[in-house]
Amino acid sequence: MHDKEDVSYNEFGIETQDDNGTHLDRTATVDVDNYSGIHARTVLVYLSLNLILAGQLLNLVGSGALARDMAIAIGGSNNVIWLSTIIGIVTCVLGPPVSQAADYWGRKWFLVVFTIFGFIGCMIVSRATSMNVAIAGQVVGGLSFGCQPLQFAVASEILPRRWRPEAQAGLNVVAGIAAILGLLVGLKITATNPEGFRTYFYITAGCYGIAAIICALLYNPPLRPLQVSLSQREKLNQLDWVGYGLFASGTVVFIIALSWAQNPYLWSDVHVLAPLIIGGALLLVFVLYEWKVRSDGMIHHDLFKKDRNFAIALFSLFVEGTVYFAANSFFVVEVSVLYETNVFMAGVRFTITFITIAIAAALIALYCSANRKLRVPTTLAFVSFVIFHILMATATLSSGKAMWAYPVFLGIGLGVCLTTLVTAAQLSAPPALISISSGLLISVRSFGGSIGLAIYNSILNSQLSSKLGPNIAAAVVPLGLSPTDLPTFIGALASNNPALLMRIPGITPQIIGAGVVALKTSYLESFRYVWVAAAAMSVVAVISASFLINPTKDLNMHVDAPLEKEVE
Structure with missing residues (x-):
């Protein structure tokens, strides 16, 4: 062990070397209590972050739950999967570069500008006359998800570390409420007229617009050190352009291949094989580049130096992404085909998921903050996912009433793991890298969702055909x-x-x-294979989550980026 005075730290809070020049691979625990109370400014900024997230959830839920109505109204039923997939791709691709850039140019205008893109995109979707136009609108609107990592980062860094479970839970509670309202309103206004999807996206656009205005007016954080210490050229040079290019191109091409598999091409067709091989190769080169060439890029090596929590959180959120996108896209469809003649009532069943998310997130935040433990609740969250998938896979044509209860297990899993995993990962990362750590988390989650959705859709189409x-x-x-x-x-x-x-x-x-x-x-037999595949992934995540380390010492009252300085 080294004495405290023998240790020095770099700009990221990493112990670098002692007086003998020995490099140390350990992130220091920040235990300075600089908390000076909660101020109105902090509360209002936190609320604005929640409002942006509400707009994003309305967009995401609408892209899945209203896809069939949109296809009836404007055609293009073979391409409805892209309404949700586009969001996953854009979130996955934009998350890391936006998060890294926010360290050099600040958080505010990335939040505001990308939220405005959400407003524009939803307006395009609301006026769409063809599925291609609707997809184009989702491409523009999907840009709003590029700032999603900043919402989770800012929510954590403006509040004490001890309250990070509550900070993340609050976002999840609002997300659950927004999803409930979006699902019920969307299905209600399209119940008798598929053209009602236009009204839904008008409402979503309005939410984005109000969120952008509030954030622009209220969020005025102090300048970050790197904003003032580096020139524009130096900031641009710090960005990982090669990594962004490899990851973005590889992800898009790879997901296109998976989306085309069995819809409409066979796996052996060149339309699937060529992009699958090219995309896979690009992603492999990306991994090698980030591993061997660029240590401070979008996968910053310092994120993994403290302990194994960040790596576990990345993998676990990848699995969680596949789970959520599958349920968001297929649960309502399965229920409406098998058990409900009224699509609105099928949606009501799914709202149970979001009600449970809100309750589970709030309760687990209180538990984690009081006990400073994350491993057991995270493991149990993935056990809950396994139970949900097993129940869905073993459903019969007489399981209509039981389907009211199944979403409870999904909601428990989502509400708990989103709160605990983001908290664990952010506490495992150096304070100055909280933005890029959040970007990677959200990106990996969306990558998992896009990959999973494409695979599940291929499985379903193959079985149905x-x-x-x-x-x-x-x-x-x-x-x-x-x-x-x-x-x-x-x-x-x-x-x-x-x-x-x-x-x-x-x-x-x-x-x-x-x-x-x-x-x-x-349909019942075909959906069964989808849920079995998701269950297998969840079992693996149960095992990985059981290796999380409880960050007991890190859950203290230190505030990483206070909006107000303590009055002397």
Whole structure:
């Protein structure tokens, strides 16, 4: 051990060397109590961060829950997956560079400008006349998610470390409330008219606009040291341009390949293989570059020096991303196809997830702050994910009532792990790297969501293509339906179009009933593979989360970036 006076620290709070020149690979624990009380300015800034997050959640929920209505209104049902996937890609790609740049140019205008992009994008979606225009609007609106890491970073650094669980939980509570309102309002206004999606995105645009104005007026933080000590050229040179390029291009190409697999191309088709290989190669080069060439890039090596918590949090949030995007995109669809004729009621079932998130986040924040322990609740959160996926995978056509309870397990997992993992990772990182650490966390979560969504969609499409036609044919052709009318019959059933069904020659209630049962059975069997894949990922995360280290000493009353200086 070294005496305190023998240790020096670099600009990131890393112990660098003692008097003998020995380099030390350990991050110092900051235990200086500089807390001077909560001021109105801090409260208002924290509230503005929550409002920005509310706009983002409204956008994300709408892109998943209203996708089918948008396809009915403007066409392009084969491309609806891109409405959610685009958000995941943009968040994943922009998170690290925006987070790193915010250390040199400050947080405020990145928050404001990217939130304005959210306003513009939602306005484009609300006026879309084709799916391509809607996707373009989501590309613009998705830019708002580029500042999401800053919201989690600023929320933590303006409050005492002891309160970080509460800071993160507060964001998750607001996210849950926004998701509930978005889901219920969105499904209600599209229940009788698919064109209602336009009103929904008008509302979302308004939320973005108000959030941008409030943040611009209220958030005026002191200049950061690197803002004033470096020239513009020096700041630009500090950014990891090679890493950004490799990661962005590799991610986009790789996800495109996964999204095209079984939709509409086979895995062996060049449209899938070529981008899969190229994207994979670019991501591999990115990893090697960040590992061997650039130690202070978007994957800053100092993030991993203190302990293993940051690495565990990265992997765990990758898994959590795959879980959330799968549930957000498929739960309402499965319930509406199998158990509910009213899509709004299917959405109401999913709101149970967000109600549980809010409750679980608030309770676990109080527990973690009081006991200074993160490992057990995080592990139990992923156990809850496993339970949810097992229940979904083993559901039957008579599980309609039970489906009201299943989202509770999903909500517990999401509410707990989002609070504990972000807290663990930020406390494991040097204080000056809290922004880039948050950027990596959100980026990896979105990367996991985009990868998982593409894989799950490929699994679902593959299973449906092999089961739907044969199962329905086997059920209705023996009852007298002509094989030549089978495609029309299947299309009418899948789109829930009674008028088209009644125009099919020789149609009878018996044929329709048999077809509906075969359709539901095919969907049930196909969704099962999606939930099994998600369960397998969650089991791995249970194991990794059990190795977290409880950051007992780090949960103190030190404030990393106070907005107000203590009055002398």
